[in-house]
Amino acid sequence: MDVELRDIHKTFGAVRANIGINLKVPAGTIQGILGENGAGKSTLMKILSGFIRADCGEILLDGKQVIINSPADAIRYGVGMLHQDPLDFPPMRIIDNFILGQSGGMFFNRAAATRDLKKLADEFGFQLDPNAFIDTLTVGERQQLEILRLLWLGASVLIFDEPTTGISATQKQKLFAALEILAGQGKTDMSEADQTAVSQWAANVHARIREAAARANLPPEATAKCSAASGA
Numbered sequence: 001m002d003v004e005l006r007d008i009h010k011t012f013g014a015v016r017a018n019i020g021i022n023l024k025v026p027a028g029t030i031q032g033i034l035g036e037n038g039a040g041k042s043t044l045m046k047i048l049s050g051f052i053r054a055d056c057g058e059i060l061l062d063g064k065q066v067i068i069n070s071p072a073d074a075i076r077y078g079v080g081m082l083h084q085d086p087l088d089f090p091p092m093r094i095i096d097n098f099i100l101g102q103s104g105g106m107f108f109n110r111a112a113a114t115r116d117l118k119k120l121a122d123e124f125g126f127q128l129d130p131n132a133f134i135d136t137l138t139v140g141e142r143q144q145l146e147i148l149r150l151l152w153l154g155a156s157v158l159i160f161d162e163p164t165t166g167i168s169a170t171q172k173q174k175l176f177a178a179l180e181i182l183a184g185q186g187k188t189d190m191s192e193a194d195q196t197a198v199s200q201w202a203a204n205v206h207a208r209i210r211e212a213a214a215r216a217n218l219p220p221e222a223t224a225k226c227s228a229a230s231g232a
């Protein structure tokens with residue numbers, strides 16, 4: 001799915017996290033987003049995935065403007081985000097975590113879901129035992145489970161926030177291979193990470209969020225324009 005962000009602004013009190021960010025990501029590509037600490041990368045990705053709302057700006061999916069108010073809205077539009085620390089529930093079994101978010105929740109057909117999970121895991125070369133408990137998994141395996149869960153929920157745009165932090169070299173290779181498979185299926189991956197990791201897999205580093213230091217010197221008109229546009 002093609003993704004476009006237009007003139008996204010977000011402030012947290014006095015902190016101007018995103019000022020007029022524009023970004024176009026074509027379907028079937030892997031894009032890296034670079035910027036120094038605090039440059040606003042996570043903020044931008046959380047806006048796209050419905051975890052926070054922009055002050056103003058537009059999100060277009062396949063050329064159509066959409067309003068994303070929550071992560072559930074985002075997943076309905078096919079956008080899923082993996083956080084650095086996956087949002088899961090340690091006392092659960094893998095299969096129960098996988099089913100989370102599916103309408104019907106825990107009452108969903110577990111046998112069918114187990115088959116789907118195994119099929120997806122095979123496709124990406126992930127070894128996940130559906131009956132194992134989440135708290136026995138490594139960070140990399142939790143990430144693998146979250147990728148499969150979001151795909152199963154219908155995500156066609158996957159956002160990874162610093163996905164190579166805390167995972168093993170083997171898991172990194174599996175992750176990069178999975179990204180290649182996803183891009184081959186026409187899915188879009190966006191990732192924020194350190195420069196070395198990004199350059200290992202991203203075909204393009206599509207966006208470089210402006211440096212926080214430079215932004216601190218920007219005049220306040222940018223956010224004032226946003227307030228006027230949003231009627232705030």
Ligand SMILES: Nc1ncnc2c1ncn2[C@@H]1O[C@H](COP(=O)(O)OP(=O)(O)OP(=O)(O)O)[C@@H](O)[C@H]1O
Pocket residue numbers: 012015016017035036037038039040041042043044
């Ligand atoms: N919920 C929040 N409340 C207040 N300030 C916030 C919030 N989220 C982010 N910020 C601030 O917004 C700015 C951008 O943060 P963000 O997390 O988007 O940066 P980043 O580019 O992802 O940085 P990093 O490389 O450290 O992950 C920072 O100054 C941060 O402290």
Ligand SMILES: [Mg+2]
Pocket residue numbers: 041042043161192
């Ligand atoms: Mg971040």
